[in-house]
Amino acid sequence: MGTFEIKELNFLNSNSSIFICACEPSGDLYGSLFVKNYLYNRCKRIFGVGGEDLKNAGVSLIYDYHNLKTFGFTLGLSAIIKNIKMYRMIARSLFQIKPDFFIPVAYPGINLLLCRYAKRLKIKVIYLLPPQLWIWGSFRKYFIKKWVDIVVSVIPFEYHFYKQKKIRVTYWLNPLLKELKKYQRDDYTKRIGFMPGSRTSEIKRNLPVIIELISHLQNKYNLEYSIILHPDTSNSKTLNKLRFLPNVKLIVRERYREMRNCDLIVTCSGTASLECSIMEIPQIFFNRPGFLDYYVFRHLFNIDEYNLVNLYYRKKIVPVFVMRKKEKLRNLMLQELENLLRKMPD
The missing domain is CATH 3.40.50.2000 (Glycogen Phosphorylase B;)
Structure with missing residues (x-):
């Protein structure tokens, strides 16, 4: 399957800047683990959208995702309006900060469009937890090829799926495998x-x-x-x-x-x-x-x-x-x- 490798990150230094965008709890969790493992000791200017996990990982949050609470395809009008407002605000922040890297995490409804905008600004895009094309919407592969520099997958078969689609992808051994093993049972009440x-x-x-x-x-x-x-x-x-x-x-x-x-x-x-x-x-x-x-x-x-x-x-x-x-x-x-x-x- 190959080892985790993103050559672009080799050029990170203390002057580099990163913008990470996680609009839901699972993205916030994985994004924070990615920051801790690969970014924090190499780059101090990390901005983003997220929640408590990213904040605790040292990311300077410019927007909190907590107002986005929709799930599935069915969106209420108020949720659609919130998403549009959130997209505009994040896009404005990307324009103002002009980071070296944009790292969207999951949530393609907003993040895929932000990838497009980031490429227009000539910002390198690393998509962590990419759109699940294998579930639906395989046509989105054309957008990913055009707007994303590299995809990071934590699911083995998803990694191979993206490989077959000739999309540049790297496999990150799921960080939860290590993170959760440290918890041991200490109360045996049923x-x-x-x-x-x-x-x-x-x-x-x-x-x-x-x-x-x-x-x-x-x-x-x-x-x-x-x-x-x-x-x-x-x-x-x-x-x-x-x-x-x-x-x-x-x-x-x-x-x-x-x-x-x-x-x-x-x-x-x-x-x-x-x-x-x-x-x-x-x-x-x-x-x-x-x-x-x-x-x-x-x-x-x-x-x-x-x-x-x-x-x-x-x-x-x-x-x-x-x-x-x-x-x-x-x-x-x-x-x-x-x-x-x-x-x-x-």
């Missing part, structure tokens, strides 16, 4: 964790299912229950009802430690599912998509698998439940959960 997602729209759809699952399980099993949240969602109005759930812990900080102490986790996002896999925590994945996402846009997909772990390893490892009907989803999830709980050692 516990189930629930991770409803990191975007408000995602949580709004998945949370009612989780609440019903917990209520049912509490009547049958003497276990601890944790709802593990991304820090961005801790003030969300949709989470207020959780505060009244009896004997359920809400975890916002030190979420990896809490994950490591779970016997089983129900996940709703790809990154969380991959994190569970790396830490070798049994899991179930579910998602309740938006109406148009489920009934219209999913038919544009080139794949039938929705879970990142199963895609990453190219085999069925994680049980997956993706459907719109809440009652059917809940019943199938309960059946799977109870099967797994019966197999758990006492």
Whole structure:
């Protein structure tokens, strides 16, 4: 597969400048690890768009992404307006700073257009976590060839996909493999964790299912229950009802430690599912998509698998439940959960 190599970065020095753009939590996480591993000791002028992770990695944030909370194809008018405003502001910052490198992270809806603008400014573009052409929209390969200098992939088969498309790509061994191995279990109380997602729209759809699952399980099993949240969602109005759930812990900080102490986790996002896999925590994945996402846009997909772990390893490892009907989803999830709980050692 080859080693990680970006020749352009060899010319970085203390006078170089970089602009990194992560518009969602997973991009913020991977972007921060990229900065820590490859940029911070070689270049002190790093600006960007992101959240807490990039900020803690030493990036000077010029814009916070927290207002972008949409997921999937279905965007509300207000979200589209926010995206347009955000694009204009970032483009203005790129023009003012004129960095040596622009590093977009995932989120192609905005970032791919920003790649185009960066090339117009003669800025080198390194795309970290590139558009998932293998899922949909393979026509975007023409834009990537034209606007991106090199792609950085953390998924083995994606690396080969881009190679086959004759797009310059390098493979970065997923940094989470090293980052998460340092967490060891220190509490052996039998516990189930629930991770409803990191975007408000995602949580709004998945949370009612989780609440019903917990209520049912509490009547049958003497276990601890944790709802593990991304820090961005801790003030969300949709989470207020959780505060009244009896004997359920809400975890916002030190979420990896809490994950490591779970016997089983129900996940709703790809990154969380991959994190569970790396830490070798049994899991179930579910998602309740938006109406148009489920009934219209999913038919544009080139794949039938929705879970990142199963895609990453190219085999069925994680049980997956993706459907719109809440009652059917809940019943199938309960059946799977109870099967797994019966197999758990006492």
